Amino acid sequence: NAGVTQTPKFQVLKTGQSMTLQCAQDMNHEYMSWYRQDPGMGLRLIHYSVGAGITDQGEVPNGYNVSRSTTEDFPLRLLSAAPSQTSVYFCASRSPGGHEQYFGPGTRLTVT
């Protein structure tokens, strides 16, 4: 199993550009989520999904869109990047009956 994978590892965007951060898992987990990590603030939940076709907002959803068309993939879209979105982004997954929450390797995004 590859676990949770994220691409790209690093990205630099200019203000106003759009992009999609990819997240995939091969463990057949129904629960998937996106977090951002900023210095001194721990990780904060952006969006989450409990299964294909079902998504909901987390603590800091503004400026981000998600969709979940398959169990495996949960992309995060930035429609118009802003410097405040400079952060490290982590995707995570868990099965409903499982205890472990698995995190991907992260994407480091810089918006100039």
Place this chain on the structure above:
Amino acid sequence: ELKVEQNPLFLSMQEGKNYTIYCNYSTTSDRLYWYRQDPGKSLESLFVLLSNGAVKQEGRLMASLDTKARLSTLHITAAVHDLSATYFCAVGNAGGTSYGKLTFGQGTILTVHP
């Protein structure tokens, strides 16, 4: 709204000493995690605590959970340099099953020196 507070936020330890990191949370929850993060890396799961009184140990680290006090502790025994990292606690959101949603503490930056 679920709030999670860790203390201390910075911890400088001598090798061989013992210390405890505390994690307080504000509402009931179905699970509590402890993670380790090395600089530039992802989160490594250390412990998952599911019930009141749960205690888990791995090497020099031991975690416990008191759901009545809404408190978890991560105890470090005889610290070694390799334990230097940032440690996070994370709590499953309230309201029954957490659906994979976690609220994190701010993290404790642990430095172990000779």
